[in-house]
Amino acid sequence: MDTPEKGSARETGRATSVSAPLVTRSIMIVTVVAFLAQFIPSLDLIHRLSFVPALAVEQPWRALTVALVHEQPSPVHLLFNMVGLFFFGSFVERAIGHWRFLVVYILGAIGGSAMILLLAEPFSRDWVTYNIGASGAVFAIVGVLLVPTRRLDRNITGVVLFVALNFGYGFLVDGVSWQAHLGGLVVGFVLGCAALLVPKKRSMLLFVLAAVVLLVVVLCGGVWRIAESGAWQISGL
Numbered sequence: 001m002d003t004p005e006k007g008s009a010r011e012t013g014r015a016t017s018v019s020a021p022l023v024t025r026s027i028m029i030v031t032v033v034a035f036l037a038q039f040i041p042s043l044d045l046i047h048r049l050s051f052v053p054a055l056a057v058e059q060p061w062r063a064l065t066v067a068l069v070h071e072q073p074s075p076v077h078l079l080f081n082m083v084g085l086f087f088f089g090s091f092v093e094r095a096i097g098h099w100r101f102l103v104v105y106i107l108g109a110i111g112g113s114a115m116i117l118l119l120a121e122p123f124s125r126d127w128v129t130y131n132i133g134a135s136g137a138v139f140a141i142v143g144v145l146l147v148p149t150r151r152l153d154r155n156i157t158g159v160v161l162f163v164a165l166n167f168g169y170g171f172l173v174d175g176v177s178w179q180a181h182l183g184g185l186v187v188g189f190v191l192g193c194a195a196l197l198v199p200k201k202r203s204m205l206l207f208v209l210a211a212v213v214l215l216v217v218v219l220c221g222g223v224w225r226i227a228e229s230g231a232w233q234i235s236g237l
Contacts, residue, residue: 023098024089027105028082031134034068035078045069050130051113053120057226063113064106067134081134088141095152096144096195103211104144104191105137107218108184112136114218115183122229131177136184139166143188149196187214 038045049065056063071077093101113136120126145152145159163185167178194210195203 019094019098021090021093021101023102023105024085024093027089028085031068031070031078031082031085035070035072035075038069038072046072046130046132050132051116052130053117053127053225054123056113056117056222060222063110063222066113066131067105067109067137069132070134071132077133081138084138085134085141088138088145091152091154092141092144096192100191100195100207101141103207104140104188107191107211107214108140108143108187109134109137110218111140111187111214112177112180112183114222115186116177116179117225118221119179120225122225127229131180133177133180135177136180139163139181139184140188140191143185143190144192144195146185146189147192147196151196190214 034045034049037043046069049062049069051062051066052059070081089101089105092104096104113131115136116126116131120129142159142163145154146156146163166181191207191210191214194207198206
């Protein structure tokens with residue numbers, strides 16, 4: 001990110017913070033450590049931490065821990081997510097601050113899992129599939145970059161192209177969860193609007209409200225899907 005030589009941040013439209021992206025770096029370290037821990041057979045982390053719609057009620061924490069586990073032994077899946085997190089995350093964290101960035105990342109991961117749950121057909125193959133990766137959280141960060149504001153000094157065309165290519169790839173290739181991408185993207189865009197499209201003195205309150213509302217919507221959506229799946233099972237007996 002370039003630093004404006006003249007004029008205020010309002011005049012140049014650039015992000016104001018120049019602090020180090022500590023949250024981004026911390027998340028990367030934790031995720032890489034988790035990937036290395038996956039090679040310890042006794043831990044069985046993929047089966048313990050991945051998100052499975054059928055287990056959403058019994059083990060709801062999987063909606064978040066899914067972001068810690070990636071395909072192995074090849075590091076390609078992890079590498080793609082960490083590269084996206086490094087470049088997009090570093091920029092967004094400087095633009096909206098450390099704690100708001102962390103909220104975006106966490107709710108993005110949960111939102112991605114919720115979208116998988118909502119769009120999975122009960123008792124189908126998707127219902128029992130192990131979903132892994134931090135794609136939902138990374139796409140939440142990208143969702144922030146889609147907010148129509150001059151407060152972010154980014155190439156919006158490049159961001160839109162990145163989203164289009166990833167969704168196209170997800171629809172064409174089996175094993176890629178476009179549902180998680182979509183859920184994370186929506187969460188990030190909503191939180192980004194709350195953080196960047198209102199006066200700074202009100203953005204804190206609005207961001208918190210938006211985060212709470214999103215969490216409630218995600219929980220209600222999950223409960224509805226689980227309840228519907230139960231009703232579907234009973235009606236099909």
